[in-house]
Amino acid sequence: MSTNASAAVVDTAWLPESLLGWRPGLRLRYAAMATVFAAVTFTAGGAVALRLYHDNLVSTVETSVHSAARAIAAAVHRGPLPDPIPMPVASGVPRVQVLDAAGRVISGDPASADAPPMTRLAGISLNTVRTVSEPTNLPEHHAAVTALLTTGSSGPLTVEAVGSLDAADAKTSTAIQLSALAGGICLAVIGLVAWVTTGRTLRRVERLRSQVSTITATEDPAGRVPQSGRDELARLGVTLNQMLATLARSAERHKRFAADAAHELRTPIAGLSAAIDLACFHPKTIDQATWTAELAEGHRRLGHLVDDLLELASLDGDAPKLRQPTNLAHIVTDGTRRPAPPGVDLQVGTAQPVVVLGDPRQLARILTNLVDNALRHAQRTVTLHVIGTNGYAVLSVTDDGPGIPVADRQRIFDRFVRLDGHRARPGGGSGLGLALVHDMVAAHAGTVTATGSASGGATFIVRLPLAPTPTTDT
Amino acid sequence: MEKVRILLVEDDELLAASLGRSLRAEGYAVDIAGDGLLGLYLAGENDYDAVILDVLLPGMNGYRLCSGLRARGQQVPVLMLTAKGGVYDQEEGLDTGADDYLVKPVRYPVLLAHLRALLRRGPARLPPVLVHGRVVMDPGRHRCLSGDDEVDLTPREFALLRYLLSYPGVTHTSRELLDHVWGEHDSGDINVVQVYVRALRRKLDPPGRESVIETIRGVGYRLADVN
Numbered sequence: 215m216s217t218n219a220s221a222a223v224v225d226t227a228w229l230p231e232s233l234l235g236w237r238p239g240l241r242l243r244y245a246a247m248a249t250v251f252a253a254v255t256f257t258a259g260g261a262v263a264l265r266l267y268h269d270n271l272v273s274t275v276e277t278s279v280h281s282a283a284r285a286i287a288a289a290v291h292r293g294p295l296p297d298p299i300p301m302p303v304a305s306g307v308p309r310v311q312v313l314d315a316a317g318r319v320i321s322g323d324p325a326s327a328d329a330p331p332m333t334r335l336a337g338i339s340l341n342t343v344r345t346v347s348e349p350t351n352l353p354e355h356h357a358a359v360t361a362l363l364t365t366g367s368s369g370p371l372t373v374e375a376v377g378s379l380d381a382a383d384a385k386t387s388t389a390i391q392l393s394a395l396a397g398g399i400c401l402a403v404i405g406l407v408a409w410v411t412t413g414r415t416l417r418r419v420e421r422l423r424s425q426v427s428t429i430t431a432t433e434d435p436a437g438r439v440p441q442s443g444r445d446e447l448a449r450l451g452v453t454l455n456q457m458l459a460t461l462a463r464s465a466e467r468h469k470r471f472a473a474d475a476a477h478e479l480r481t482p483i484a485g486l487s488a489a490i491d492l493a494c495f496h497p498k499t500i501d502q503a504t505w506t507a508e509l510a511e512g513h514r515r516l517g518h519l520v521d522d523l524l525e526l527a528s529l530d531g532d533a534p535k536l537r538q539p540t541n542l543a544h545i546v547t548d549g550t551r552r553p554a555p556p557g558v559d560l561q562v563g564t565a566q567p568v569v570v571l572g573d574p575r576q577l578a579r580i581l582t583n584l585v586d587n588a589l590r591h592a593q594r595t596v597t598l599h600v601i602g603t604n605g606y607a608v609l610s611v612t613d614d615g616p617g618i619p620v621a622d623r624q625r626i627f628d629r630f631v632r633l634d635g636h637r638a639r640p641g642g643g644s645g646l647g648l649a650l651v652h653d654m655v656a657a658h659a660g661t662v663t664a665t666g667s668a669s670g671g672a673t674f675i676v677r678l679p680l681a682p683t684p685t686t687d688t
Numbered sequence: 689m690e691k692v693r694i695l696l697v698e699d700d701e702l703l704a705a706s707l708g709r710s711l712r713a714e715g716y717a718v719d720i721a722g723d724g725l726l727g728l729y730l731a732g733e734n735d736y737d738a739v740i741l742d743v744l745l746p747g748m749n750g751y752r753l754c755s756g757l758r759a760r761g762q763q764v765p766v767l768m769l770t771a772k773g774g775v776y777d778q779e780e781g782l783d784t785g786a787d788d789y790l791v792k793p794v795r796y797p798v799l800l801a802h803l804r805a806l807l808r809r810g811p812a813r814l815p816p817v818l819v820h821g822r823v824v825m826d827p828g829r830h831r832c833l834s835g836d837d838e839v840d841l842t843p844r845e846f847a848l849l850r851y852l853l854s855y856p857g858v859t860h861t862s863r864e865l866l867d868h869v870w871g872e873h874d875s876g877d878i879n880v881v882q883v884y885v886r887a888l889r890r891k892l893d894p895p896g897r898e899s900v901i902e903t904i905r906g907v908g909y910r911l912a913d914v915n
Contacts, residue, residue, distance in 0.1 A: 480771035480792045480793060484794070487795070488703045488707045489702055491706070496709070499713045508705065
């Protein structure tokens with residue numbers, strides 16, 4: 215035979231797995247919590263109230279017992295002892311006996327005058343009332359008794375009075391039963407109300423959940439949960455919809471970017487493959503040197519494009535990992551040590567030594583891309599300025615080219631945007647240069663804008679926050 | 689014999705140069721345009737036997753160039769050669785009037801074969817948008833206009849009108865219309881043709897004007913002549 219404990223352990227084996235891992239749902243938990251809380255409150259409150267009620271009943275009896283005893287004692291002391299004693303209070307409650315020094319009953323109320331002594335009250339203090347339970351020589355289960363010593367005409371006498379508490383106990387007992395019944399009903403109602411209201415609330419939560427789950431399953435970018443009302447759940451719905459919209463926009467952006475990237479990668483590959491096919495099918499028509507140079511140029515552009523794509527992917531919203539004080543004047547000086555196309559002059563105007571926190575490689579790349587872009591469009595000059603003002607480092611790159619139409623000045627920072635005519639220029643960029651600038655500047659908590667220059671060309675202005683402490687440059 | 693003349697509109701220099709040289713080596717006369725506006729201009733100036741057209745072009749994109757050609761009534765065969773390989777890109781390309789669509793990068797022999805097939809077929813018989821008098825039908829967008837009013841046609845009405853618009857001036861018997869519009873499996877009561885012609889007239893003809901669809905007694909139906 216196994217013990218109970220080990221039997222319990224063995225017995226769980228037949229329970230289904232789902233029941234073993236069962237955790238009550240929110241609905242059951244809330245309903246149970248409300249019920250238990252109410253039950254504790256009711257029980258404590260009820261216990262105190264019933265106790266007070268009972269004490270009050272007992273004290274009434276005690277008072278009547280005591281006053282009866284005193285009235286009798288006074289009467290006995292004043293004159294001859296009547297027998298039976300006329301009761302000053304309602305007959306029967308309390309009962310009174312007068313005993314002589316030998317303990318014999320010499321008088322009492324009409325019901326008790328001829329009865330044997332009601333009680334031996336030895337040991338109780340005179341002038342006090344006490345309650346006794348299950349007294350041996352009284353019919354009551356619970357009684358208040360008192361004894362007073364007095365002197366009569368024939369010597370010392372004891373006046374004893376007894377009041378029954380059974381009626382008080384019975385009343386209290388009934389009150390307990392009624393309270394328990396009422397409390398039970400209240401608890402049931404509270405539990406039910408909690409169950410129903412949580413159920414209603416949770417049904418709306420569940421509806422939201424299943425709607426979102428459907429949207430998740432179908433991957434419907436236009437999927438939204440219905441919005442109604444103004445309560446917390448309605449606000450949750452609004453927030454969910456905002457999240458879905460943001461995700462849909464982001465997914466759409468990624469999709470478009472992937473399609474654009476595919477297109478942009480296919481174009482140079484198509485060029486290379488056409489060049490290779492030319493060499494395969496019409497080898498006599500090509501000049502080895504020219505053909506190789508063309509192939510190398512196509513290869514170089516493809517390489518650049520892939521580099522830019524990887525750079526963009528690695529950036530994607532992240533702040534630069536490296537944040538070291540970097541002097542933009544040095545970046546500008548380095549950035550202008552490069553070959554410019556014939557006829558175009560790359561010059562530095564103001565170059566204040568302003569220091570920003572960031573990744574020097576990315577900062578250099580920002581400048582390189584802007585200069586690349588400017589050199590592609592400049593007629594004769596590209597001018598760089600770096601100044602510090604109002605807590606910002608301002609880097610500007612100005613060309614004297616055809617300028618950028620106002621409508622395109624925002625769009626030009628999008629990925630793969632080439633304004634009309636740009637691609638016809640030799641050495642057209644990957645279409646990612648300015649997008650990279652935009653993302654890198656944003657990663658450095660700065661802004662980049664395109665405006666017009668005095669000469670009718672374009673000016674790109676990069677604003678970056680200065681390094682917090684003005685450090686002397688290294 | 690005169691050379692077959694081809695216009696190549698392509699802004700990628702390496703592709704344009706290489707493909708141009710390859711095609712010349714095949715014996716074609718090739719003109720190259722590096723942007724859309726130049727392409728449209730050249731196509732208007734010269735009589736080309738085929739156009740090879742990129743889509744993303746500076747100046748004017750390939751779709752607009754193609755519909756520009758068709759709007760001018762030029763039915764020169766157009767082969768779109770583009771890196772845009774999406775379903776809707778191809779659909780749009782062909783619906784704007786291109787005769788063939790190839791996604792870059794394409795192997796040279798395949799491109800040549802498509803070009804040869806295009807040249808065998810010659811200019812398209814029908815433009816992408818069918819126009820007859822005040823009736824304008826764009827099958828690609830499944831739209832039909834009578835004058836400036838959009839006409840809401842059932843698929844069968846649409847098919848019947850498209851068939852009629854495809855053969856202006858030709859008289860069709862009811863049996864022929866039943867066979868071509870309803871098809872073999874669905875050709876039942878020949879009177880259904882009359883019912884549909886009546887429905888088309890009700891939707892297309894302004895009150896008090898002559899009908900777009902003429903009844904030729906004892907023969908069948910044809911599009912009314914446009915004055």
